[in-house]
Amino acid sequence: MLHFRDGLRDMPSYDLTERDWKIKVNANESPFNLPPLVEERVMARLSGVAFHRYPTEEGEALREAIGRNCGLNRENVWLGNGSSEIIEKLFYAFGGAGHTIVYPEPSFSMYKIYLRAAGAEGVSVELFEDYRLDVKSFIRKVNDSRAALAVLCNPNNPTGGYLSLSEVEEIAQGVSCAFLIDEAYIEFAGPSASQLLSRYPHLMVARTFSKAYGLAACRVGYLLAAKEVVDMVQKAYMPYHLNVLSTVTADIVFQMRQEYEPRLHMVMAERQRMFDRLSEIEGLTVFPSATNFLLLRTEKAASLEAALAASGIGVRSFGGAARLKNCLRVSLGTREENDTVWQAIQAFMTRGE
Numbered sequence: 144m145l146h147f148r149d150g151l152r153d154m155p156s157y158d159l160t161e162r163d164w165k166i167k168v169n170a171n172e173s174p175f176n177l178p179p180l181v182e183e184r185v186m187a188r189l190s191g192v193a194f195h196r197y198p199t200e201e202g203e204a205l206r207e208a209i210g211r212n213c214g215l216n217r218e219n220v221w222l223g224n225g226s227s228e229i230i231e232k233l234f235y236a237f238g239g240a241g242h243t244i245v246y247p248e249p250s251f252s253m254y255k256i257y258l259r260a261a262g263a264e265g266v267s268v269e270l271f272e273d274y275r276l277d278v279k280s281f282i283r284k285v286n287d288s289r290a291a292l293a294v295l296c297n298p299n300n301p302t303g304g305y306l307s308l309s310e311v312e313e314i315a316q317g318v319s320c321a322f323l324i325d326e327a328y329i330e331f332a333g334p335s336a337s338q339l340l341s342r343y344p345h346l347m348v349a350r351t352f353s354k355a356y357g358l359a360a361c362r363v364g365y366l367l368a369a370k371e372v373v374d375m376v377q378k379a380y381m382p383y384h385l386n387v388l389s390t391v392t393a394d395i396v397f398q399m400r401q402e403y404e405p406r407l408h409m410v411m412a413e414r415q416r417m418f419d420r421l422s423e424i425e426g427l428t429v430f431p432s433a434t435n436f437l438l439l440r441t442e443k444a445a446s447l448e449a450a451l452a453a454s455g456i457g458v459r460s461f462g463g464a465a466r467l468k469n470c471l472r473v474s475l476g477t478r479e480e481n482d483t484v485w486q487a488i489q490a491f492m493t494r495g496e
């Protein structure tokens with residue numbers, strides 16, 4: 144008989160059905176691989192890697208560069224295996240028995256998993272009917288529950304909504320516990336809360352190379368926070384936790400981030416184009432988005448998902464997740480992919496099945 148840790152058997156898993164999609168718009172990935180100039184530099188750099196050594200200096204150079212770019216020091220930056228690992232370790236660092244973590248609902252499904260893994264109590268704050276956040280009630284819930292950690296996803300996955308910098312600041316002023324902003328999609332939205340860090344030492348920002356910089360395969364994310372937070376969170380990591388291949392690749396991507404500007408603009412233009420076209424389809428509600436995806440709601444969500452899958456288009460559905468009934472999330476692909484997705488959705492919705 145194997146005696147696993149209490150609660151592990153009941154722990155929900157991240158569920159995503161994968162197959163070899165013709166058009167893969169189910170995971171908010173970039174439709175583009177490395178820009179050619181970046182690829183050239185990455186390949187040259189990889190050939191110089193000391194494969195026989197544990198990685199040391201590589202991550203330090205990237206921390207320094209990210210810090211400098213945000214007006215911070217290397218000590219305020221910590222790298223992780225995706226922002227997933229950063230968030231998971233922060234939940235661990237501030238969680239534990241008797242500690243409460245407050246999060247919005249609906250939001251990134253992994254928060255509930257991380258908080259259970261951290262042995263913390265979860266308190267959710269329901270978004271309004273249109274998925275906007277009630278800032279005042281969020282602050283109240285954080286304070287009333289004497290939370291150890293408050294987490295917000297901005298812009299929010301999977302609803303796409305965006306909180307302005309002043310709203311984020313209002314929350315930072317209203318709560319005194321650790322306050323994490325998960326900015327996985329911030330490059331598609333607006334200014335990062337990182338510029339508030341010098342005024343609010345309890346604020347922490349998690350960012351990633353996976354989305355706007357199309358580096359999901361490498362799994363690199365980072366934390367921006369007060370030195371005290373970075374020093375404590377480091378203790379939750381194993382030695383040499385980041386592999387050198389991912390680290391040097393992310394370093395070059397960061398150095399060459401201007402190469403990604405045209406892509407970001409393209410995604411944002413496609414977002415508007417798809418929003419306008421999908422909004423015209425009867426029986427379909429499209430939610431405004433500040434990300435690289437759109438959330439759709441229709442009574443026919445299950446059969447629409449099946450029809451899209453039958454044409455080789457993979458979108459994300461949420462099963463019975465709270466407040467996401469009849470919703471599908473569709474990431475933005477290339478212009479051609481978006482056209483095909485739109486045509487398939489339109490054809491299905493007008494067939495009246």
Ligand SMILES: Cc1ncc(COP(=O)(O)O)c(C=O)c1O
Nearest residue numbers: 225226227251300327351353364
């Ligand atoms: C809101 C949000 N946060 C964090 C992540 C984790 O991203 P990664 O671990 O690739 O950095 C994702 C990935 O989909 C996400 O949607």
